[in-house]
Amino acid sequence: xxxxxxxxxxxxxxxxxxxxxxxxxxxxxxxxxxxxxxxxxxxxxxxxxxxxxxxxxxxxxxxxxxxxxxxxxxxxxxxxxxxxxxxxxxxxxxxxxxxxxxxxxxxxxxxxxxxxxxxxxxxxxxxxxxxxxxxxxxxxxxxxxxxxxxxxxxxxxxxxxxxxxxxxxxxxxxxxxxxxxxxxxxxxxxxxxxxxxxxxxxxxxxxxxxxxxxxxxxxxxxxxxxxxxxxxxxxxxxxxxxxxxxxxxxxxxxxxxxxxxxxxxxxxxxxxxxxxxxxxxxxxxxxxxxxxxxxxxxxxxxxxxxxxxxxxxxxxxxxxxxxxxxxxxxxxxxxxxxxxxxxxxxxxxxxxxxxxxxxxxxxxxxxxxxxxxxxxxxxxxxxxxxxxxxxxxxxxxxxxxxxxxxxxxxxxxxxxxxxxxxxxxxxxxxxxxxxxxxxxxxx
Amino acid sequence: xxxxxxxxxxxxxxxxxxxxxxxxxxxxxxxxxxxxxxxxxxxxxxxxxxxxxxxxxxxxxxxxxxxxxxxxxxxxxxxxxxxxxxxxxxxxxxxxxxxxxxxxxxxxxxxxxxxxxxxxxxxxxxxxxxxxxxxxxxxxxxxxxxxxxxxxxxxxxxxxxxxxxxxxxxxxxxxxxxxxxxxxxxxxxxxxxxxxxxxxxxxxxxxxxxxxxxxxxxxxxxxxxxxxxxxxxxxxxxxxxxxxxxxxxxxxxxxxxxxxxxxxxxxxxxxxxxxxxxxxxxxxxxxxxxxxxxxxxxxxxxxxxxxxxxxxxxxxxxxxxxxxxxxxx
Numbered sequence: 095x096x097x098x099x100x101x102x103x104x105x106x107x108x109x110x111x112x113x114x115x116x117x118x119x120x121x122x123x124x125x126x127x128x129x130x131x132x133x134x135x136x137x138x139x140x141x142x143x144x145x146x147x148x149x150x151x152x153x154x155x156x157x158x159x160x161x162x163x164x165x166x167x168x169x170x171x172x173x174x175x176x177x178x179x180x181x182x183x184x185x186x187x188x189x190x191x192x193x194x195x196x197x198x199x200x201x202x203x204x205x206x207x208x209x210x211x212x213x214x215x216x217x218x219x220x221x222x223x224x225x226x227x228x229x230x231x232x233x234x235x236x237x238x239x240x241x242x243x244x245x246x247x248x249x250x251x252x253x254x255x256x257x258x259x260x261x262x263x264x265x266x267x268x269x270x271x272x273x274x275x276x277x278x279x280x281x282x283x284x285x286x287x288x289x290x291x292x293x294x295x296x297x298x299x300x301x302x303x304x305x306x307x308x309x310x311x312x313x314x315x316x317x318x319x320x321x322x323x324x325x326x327x328x329x330x331x332x333x334x335x336x337x338x339x340x341x342x343x344x345x346x347x348x349x350x351x352x353x354x355x356x357x358x359x360x361x362x363x364x365x366x367x368x369x370x371x372x373x374x375x376x377x378x379x380x381x382x383x384x385x386x387x388x389x390x391x392x393x394x395x396x397x398x399x400x401x402x403x404x405x406x407x408x409x410x411x412x413x414x415x416x417x418x419x420x421x422x423x424x425x426x427x428x429x430x431x432x433x434x435x436x437x438x439x440x441x442x443x444x445x446x447x448x449x450x451x452x453x454x455x456x457x458x459x460x461x462x463x464x465x466x467x468x469x470x471x472x473x474x475x476x477x478x479x480x481x482x483x484x485x486x487x488x489x490x491x492x493x494x495x496x497x498x499x500x501x502x503x504x505x506x507x508x509x510x511x512x513x514x515x516x517x518x519x520x521x522x523x524x525x526x527x528x529x530x531x532x533x534x535x536x537x
Numbered sequence: 538x539x540x541x542x543x544x545x546x547x548x549x550x551x552x553x554x555x556x557x558x559x560x561x562x563x564x565x566x567x568x569x570x571x572x573x574x575x576x577x578x579x580x581x582x583x584x585x586x587x588x589x590x591x592x593x594x595x596x597x598x599x600x601x602x603x604x605x606x607x608x609x610x611x612x613x614x615x616x617x618x619x620x621x622x623x624x625x626x627x628x629x630x631x632x633x634x635x636x637x638x639x640x641x642x643x644x645x646x647x648x649x650x651x652x653x654x655x656x657x658x659x660x661x662x663x664x665x666x667x668x669x670x671x672x673x674x675x676x677x678x679x680x681x682x683x684x685x686x687x688x689x690x691x692x693x694x695x696x697x698x699x700x701x702x703x704x705x706x707x708x709x710x711x712x713x714x715x716x717x718x719x720x721x722x723x724x725x726x727x728x729x730x731x732x733x734x735x736x737x738x739x740x741x742x743x744x745x746x747x748x749x750x751x752x753x754x755x756x757x758x759x760x761x762x763x764x765x766x767x768x769x770x771x772x773x774x775x776x777x778x779x780x781x782x783x784x785x786x787x788x789x790x791x792x793x794x795x796x797x798x799x800x801x802x803x804x805x806x807x808x809x810x811x812x813x814x815x816x817x818x819x820x821x822x823x824x825x826x827x828x829x830x831x832x833x834x835x836x837x838x839x840x841x842x843x844x845x846x847x848x849x850x851x852x853x854x855x856x857x858x859x860x861x862x863x864x865x866x
Contacts, residue, residue, distance in 0.1 A: 290734065290737075291734070291737040291738070294709075294734070294735060294737065294738050295549065295709075295738060296649055296650065296671060297649035297650075297668070297669050297670035297671030297672070297706060297709065298649050298650070298669075298670075298671075299670075366653065366657075367649075367650030367653045367654060408626075411626065411628055412626060412627070412628075413627055413646070413648040413650060413651050413654060414648065414649065414650045414654070415648040415649070415650075415669070416648070
């Protein structure tokens with residue numbers, strides 16, 4: 095089966111391709127190659143990508159799919175549907191399910207549920223410690239054999255530095271990236287939002303930026319000690335980015351991601367006690383947001399990840415202190431990513447690198463995040479100028495916990511292709527395709 | 538001036554005019570409590586529910602007496618007897634109460650934002666009677682009424698607030714109110730309970746002091762906050778003894794305050810800890826006047842929110858409770 099994505103503007107940072115008028119040929123789920131005008135074969139199914147951006151499939155390194163155990167919030171199938179609607183061809187599922195993914199059995203279950211859904215690639219991330227309890231190492235080798243792509247105790251930060259050191263050392267034997275949710279638990283204990291002016295005004299217990307910065311700095315020091323590949327999840331503070339920047343200068347294998355809500359909103363958004371502004375790490379002050387934008391611009395930030403964290407409406411309808419942390423993000427991330435392009439923070443190529451090339455590199459996914467010959471035929475097709483309004487009522491996720499309902503966005507994924515198969519087509523695709531810009535530009 | 542707010546959730550959102558209007562209204566009600574027949578018919582036929590999720594004697598009683606002196610029917614619900622212990626959410630509890638058509642719900646809750654949460658989801662006017670470390674607007678109003686009674690003004694006064702500022706809703710509401718009305722506020726207490734960045738709370742009129750002596754220097758009003766034992770357990774300070782010595786208010790502190798300085802405390806007091814008995818029972822102490830003014834302030838708030846004020850000033854027709862739209866957001 096062959097599919098020709100014709101006449102698009104192709105950006106593939108892995109091959110330094112950034113040109114219009116190219117076609118991408120997929121065959122039997124794999125990439126045949128990027129073709130010049132005139133080289134296209136006849137007798138193939140054609141997907142007209144005129145005026146659209148064609149990129150290697152986007153990889154979300156950080157999602158919570160709630161299955162097994164909390165299917166009332168999300169299932170792997172509903173999460174995968176939201177993912178492809180948001181332009182993600184691959185999603186990496188954090189292990190804080192019930193039971194925790196600390197065994198090959200749970201790992202295989204997650205992979206099989208992903209295959210059954212048949213939408214995005216669903217790659218599990220294994221727990222760092224058994225039950226993510228921070229006491230004993232989880233069976234990383236067995237889980238790697240079963241298919242995990244990284245290890246993490248996300249949501250339950252490893253407080254014990256000795257434990258973290260051992261986990262990093264052990265992970266090197268299986269070439270697994272260690273992801274840490276940087277948060278010194280004693281400093282952030284009982285905190286529900288960023289500590290600062292707004293936490294004082296609202297009388298809510300704050301989580302100081304220092305809690306993240308202390309832990310991020312520790313992880314960078316341990317990365318030096320262990321030579322492990324360390325990835326800092328959803329970095330939200332100036333100090334954590336400084337730690338990463340310094341680690342990179344030292345040549346350490348340290349990387350980091352940021353989540354769209356952290357660069358889009360500040361802690362002022364909490365002012366009405368809306369529990370859809372409660373997440374961990376919390377929305378920070380404008381100084382930290384400025385640091386994130388700098389990091390996105392200067393290359394310190396490696397990836398954009400959603401930290402998609404669905405919760406049932408009943409859980410979010412509690413008092414602010416009682417409501418769980420987290421918001422959904424799979425369907426709004428690309429639109430918010432385009433904000434960065436339209437605001438001139440980054441260019442399109444960097445956006446593609448942040449969402450695809452770099453995540454693949456960090457997790458060692460050799461055949462993804464690239465349009466090289468032989469790679470998996472995962473492709474995200476985007477319209478940088480499509481103006482739309484996010485309507486949570488139409489979300490594919492089972493949950494509705496987002497602060498972005500009704501938000502106007504410019505730029506969207508219009509088609510998502512996984513292993514050569516179109517798994518998502520924007521409902522207004524025909525109209526989008528009518529416009530035929532001819533040339534992709536950021537207006 | 539008409540007070541057009543539906544709820545009283547905090548002082549931060551109020552204008553100086555609105556605050557003054559509340560205080561002026563409270564002043565007119567103060568006389569009611571001085572009469573032999575301490576009752577006016579202003580809220581006859583109205584129902585006020587006092588929904589208290591946190592133990593309180595003073596505030597709950599004050600609201601109850603205020604409602605009754607306005608001829609409203611007051612119903613008290615405290616956490617021990619509420620259905621919250623049966624696992625019902627705050628929202629469901631409030632909606633069930635609302636189905637019984639109260640004209641006002643007074644809420645006290647240990648979590649910041651609980652009254653805001655109810656105000657968003659319910660139809661009845663909500664009065665915040667203290668929410669976590671957020672606000673306690675009627676306390677600030679009764680403190681201001683007391684200051685005005687004894688000093689004749691708020692503007693230009695130097696006010697020292699001493700103690701656990703970080704966790705205090707009383708301190709926050711007072712800082713907003715006093716600075717809006719032009720007072721100069723200095724706060725002091727242990728560094729753990731008066732973080733340096735607390736000064737960012739308001740744009741002007743607030744100063745952070747490390748030593749209580751510096752805050753008291755030249756102060757016209759000294760407000761002492763209650764210290765809670767659990768703060769010691771959480772290692773905010775080493776011992777009650779040390780707190781009493783270094784951060785408690787003693788008689789000789791007042792030598793450095795302004796002449797005729799007054800001393801206030803929101804209660805309940807820990808005698809010998811944050812305030813010595815000599816000060817608490819001394820001539821400068823207005824602690825019991827605060828309690829008296831508390832009833833007047835709450836009468837004013839209930840009158841303005843539960844419909845009495847609106848009818849009197851706008852001659853609006855009586856509300857038809859049967860037609861009230863329930864917001865099922």
